[in-house]
Amino acid sequence: MGKNSEAGTAAVRVAGLRVVRGGRAIISGFDVDVPAGSVVGLLGPSGSGKTTLMRAIVGVQDKVSGTVEVLGEPAGSAPLRRRVGYVTQDASVYADLTVAQNLDYFATLAGISPRRRREAVAGAVSTVDLGGHEKQRVRTLSGGERSRVSLAAALVGDPELLVLDEPTVGLDPVLRRDLWATFRQLAASGKSLLVSSHVMDEATQCDRLLLMREGGLVADTTPAELLETTGAPDAERAFLALIEQARSDARAGGADPAAPASTGAAPRTDPAPAAVVPEEEGPR
Numbered sequence: 001m002g003k004n005s006e007a008g009t010a011a012v013r014v015a016g017l018r019v020v021r022g023g024r025a026i027i028s029g030f031d032v033d034v035p036a037g038s039v040v041g042l043l044g045p046s047g048s049g050k051t052t053l054m055r056a057i058v059g060v061q062d063k064v065s066g067t068v069e070v071l072g073e074p075a076g077s078a079p080l081r082r083r084v085g086y087v088t089q090d091a092s093v094y095a096d097l098t099v100a101q102n103l104d105y106f107a108t109l110a111g112i113s114p115r116r117r118r119e120a121v122a123g124a125v126s127t128v129d130l131g132g133h134e135k136q137r138v139r140t141l142s143g144g145e146r147s148r149v150s151l152a153a154a155l156v157g158d159p160e161l162l163v164l165d166e167p168t169v170g171l172d173p174v175l176r177r178d179l180w181a182t183f184r185q186l187a188a189s190g191k192s193l194l195v196s197s198h199v200m201d202e203a204t205q206c207d208r209l210l211l212m213r214e215g216g217l218v219a220d221t222t223p224a225e226l227l228e229t230t231g232a233p234d235a236e237r238a239f240l241a242l243i244e245q246a247r248s249d250a251r252a253g254g255a256d257p258a259a260p261a262s263t264g265a266a267p268r269t270d271p272a273p274a275a276v277v278p279e280e281e282g283p284r
């Protein structure tokens with residue numbers, strides 16, 4: 001089993017990805033690499049396919065074809081269960097259990113030995129800054145606290161890849177800043193993070209940015225490149241400029257909405273890995 005935690009290698013390789021939902025191709029001809037040991041931001045208008053891409057990467061999406069390789073293994077395969085943490089937009093913890101009980105449960109699922117579990121739970125609580133809430137039932141927590149319990153549940157197994165779907169929604173600016181500092185620390189310790197967001201100032205904290213529109217990749221770039229190539233004064237206006245450009249390219253005809261724009265976009269040059277995720281009818 002290949003472990004791809006060194007910087008410079010790909011934590012995720014996606015090639016020729018196509019995903020059908022509700023009888024419609026939501027993602028079509030999508031190619032991208034997520035480098036290991038970095039924070040990659042996944043940005044795009046509502047409905048552009050960010051969650052669908054993340055679901056394909058963690059292996060819970062059906063009707064997926066093409067190649068999705070995660071940490072050297074086919075997406076969703078058994079060896080990845082403990083190596084990938086996924087936080088959805090919906091609360092994924094048990095409301096009638098306390099914070100500590102939830103985390104203990106997720107630590108057990110992650111295969112952490114009873115001897116190490118207490119330490120793992122304490123570490124996750126501290127990472128998301130929920131000290132003092134350990135014995136509180138999740139149903140009595142605030143919305144922001146609840147979403148941090150979900151994040152802690154994903155962290156408690158110490159996964160190599162974290163896939164986080166809009167983890168900062170509903171958090172105040174101080175918590176958002178602290179959470180992004182945590183993401184940076186996790187990447188510095190060798191973890192790979194794919195984080196979707198609507199908040200453009202968060203984009204500047206990423207090592208790389210993937211901009212999606214209508215199920216295609218508009219740009220695979222860095223925050224600095226994004227500003228430089230668009231000439232925009234901030235990430236929000238740069239993003240809008242790229243989306244507008246992609247729209248007018250599509251209107252002009254002939255443009256493949258799934259093809260990255262030349263502005264800061266890095267086309268893939270490496271050969272596609274061999275693992276192929278077959279189309280499936282049910283969630284894995």
Ligand SMILES: Nc1ncnc2c1ncn2[C@@H]1O[C@H](COP(=O)(O)OP(=O)(O)OP(=O)(O)O)[C@@H](O)[C@H]1O
Nearest residue numbers: 021022023026044045046047048049050051052053
């Ligand atoms: N089960 C489904 N059946 C049919 N269409 C679906 C289904 N799930 C998602 N879609 C459609 O797929 C598209 C992409 O949805 P997705 O949730 O991936 O977008 P997103 O970029 O994550 O959006 P948001 O930022 O609003 O969360 C949307 O047009 C959505 O309506």
